[in-house]
Amino acid sequence: MARTRTRPDPEPRRPRTVLLVLLLAAVALISIDLTGAGSPARTVAGAALGPLESGANRLLSPFGVDAFATRDDLRDKNAQLEAENARLRGMVASSDVDRTRLAEYDALASYATSADIETVTAHVVGVGSAQTFRRTVTIDAGTTRGVRRDMTVIGPDGLVGRVISASPTNAVVLLLVDADSVVGARLGAEHELGMLRGDGSLSGTGRLQLEALDRTAVPKVGDTIVSWGSRDGVPYIAGVPIGRVEKVVESPRDETAAVTVAPYVDFSALDTVAVVVGERSGS
């Protein structure tokens, strides 16, 4: 053993005691946090480490390594979507039956540009890894810009998630796809109510599971899902597009249907998001 050490220890140390003490300390921390007393530590750490994360992310972008999505990509996508939108609009307008749905699509399309809500624009600067089994991101806007807990976060495509904690310069957003995230939803033209749950998968295959409150109201594939909204817009404001019904598996025996929703937002390529800091005047 002595031959293997290049540097003899000045005093004999007891690694096992050290480990035991550290493990007990960690267990103590866990139990302290279980009581809910750990949030000040997170706020302090957010204030100290958040700007570093923003800085590291800013350093990345001049090199063209805009990690989340390049502007050209977004522009292409935008043009593509506009074309598709125009095509859909033409298709829908030609059919009388679907005129109501056109109005809905119009509302959705104008949603992002509507001036009714006051938003703060922010960039995603940090992403929680899958090893932690939570789907959270850090954004570079905090309490100094009016971002607080339980505020709705939207992206150019639709609902992204909600703020779960905020430090002066940064905030943590719980994404819709998180397994613990539940959001009330309205589906289709009938405005049936339901609950959407994430499946914890961040990649393009991430889907949301819909649970309709009225079990007889089975949505159709292609129906649009928008957020239900709650009183005072906490934590989600109403009417934000969330996704499209992708698959409906009906179970005739107990009259229920497993509804899979494909979210509009590409959660693995989040870049610019907007935090809704002011209430919507309408609806």
Added chain:
Amino acid sequence: MAARRAALVVGVLVAAVIVQVSVLAPLVPTAVVPDVVLVVVVAVGLCSGSTDGAWAGFVGGLLLDVAPPADHLLGRWALAMAIAGFLAGTVDRGSRPSWLSDAATIGATAFVGLSVFALTGLLLGEPGVTLAAALPVVGLAVVYDVVLGLAIVPAVRTLLARAEPAPRVRW
């Protein structure tokens, strides 16, 4: 651990947290991200023994527990990484390091560390943690960590040697 070395290790750990959360997480296409902090902790354990490894693991894990996108209970990474750092330190390093033993150590300790983290989540009933979901994630992460570790362990070894040059021993 001398004060200077301790400060150096803490500095490296902070940098590792930032790199892991802000640089690698968005760059890597899969949601699983290389655990830079874990690899640094294992490297410290490999280079300076289990006491230092456990300490580095505790501090690094704590940083990861409080760094912004984290939302799990405080102390879970600290617990997992203290064990990983300690284990890495108990490996008989032999007179000269070989990349093969480094890779094996990183793989084994990363697996233990990630599993301990997942298990604490399971025990504490944290949302999203199931055994079925954990296994592929841990497997992929271990592969990433071994690849990353082969670059980081020599770097940490050089850094620690430079911070406190080992006295030359003449036999």
